[in-house]
Amino acid sequence: MVPRCVVVLFLAIIVTGTSASTATRAQSSTPRIIEVTAERFEFWPSEISVAEGEQVEFRIRSDDTMHGFRIVGAGTNVLVPKRGKGQVVARFTAATPGRFTFECSRMCGAGHNFMRGELVVRERNQGAKPR
Numbered sequence: 001m002v003p004r005c006v007v008v009l010f011l012a013i014i015v016t017g018t019s020a021s022t023a024t025r026a027q028s029s030t031p032r033i034i035e036v037t038a039e040r041f042e043f044w045p046s047e048i049s050v051a052e053g054e055q056v057e058f059r060i061r062s063d064d065t066m067h068g069f070r071i072v073g074a075g076t077n078v079l080v081p082k083r084g085k086g087q088v089v090a091r092f093t094a095a096t097p098g099r100f101t102f103e104c105s106r107m108c109g110a111g112h113n114f115m116r117g118e119l120v121v122r123e124r125n126q127g128a129k130p131r
Contacts, residue, residue, distance in 0.1 A: 031055035031091060038080050038104065039063035041111030048102075048117065050094045052124040061087040068105030071119060077105050094121040 036058050037044045050056055060069050062080045069090060070077040078090045104115035 029055070031057040033057050033059060036060040036069070037063055038067040038069065038115070041104075041109065041115045043069075043102065043104075043115065043117040046117040047120065049120045049122060051122050052094055052097045055091070055093045058090040058092065059087050060090065065108055066106060067108050067115070068103075070103055070105035072101045072103065074100060076102075079106060092119075094119075097121045097123045 032050070032054060034048060034056050036048075038060060039062060058069065060078070060080045062082050064083055066082045067080040068077065069080055069088070071090075071092060074092060076090050076092055078088045080088050098121055100119040100121065102117045102119055104112055108115065
């Protein structure tokens with residue numbers, strides 16, 4: 001007869017191994033994090049390149065007033081809190097290749113209409129490295 005503590009230890013090792021492999025799988029599908037800063041009528045970076053099918057997580061903060069961040073035609077539109085009030089997270093999956101404009105979606109001053117950037121979604125088989 002096997003002592004009960006040995007059986008419990010064996011089960012704990014199996015559960016831990018299963019949890020570790022599940023965590024590894026989850027990490028492989030973790031979105032790429034892209035830091036974006038909004039300030040005085042521009043986004044930095046103003047051009048972002050991702051691969052088709054890639055999941056990204058934009059972490060957007062402002063260095064001045066409240067702004068918006070909208071990817072035109074993608075259903076992404078969030079408010080960016082003003083300086084010192086944290087950041088906002090917007091998730092995006094690059095479903096189709098092409099060029100997408102992102103822009104400030106909240107009136108932020110005289111240069112608001114010029115506050116734009118471009119999200120470039122490369123075809124999956126292109127070898128260029130993302131920025």
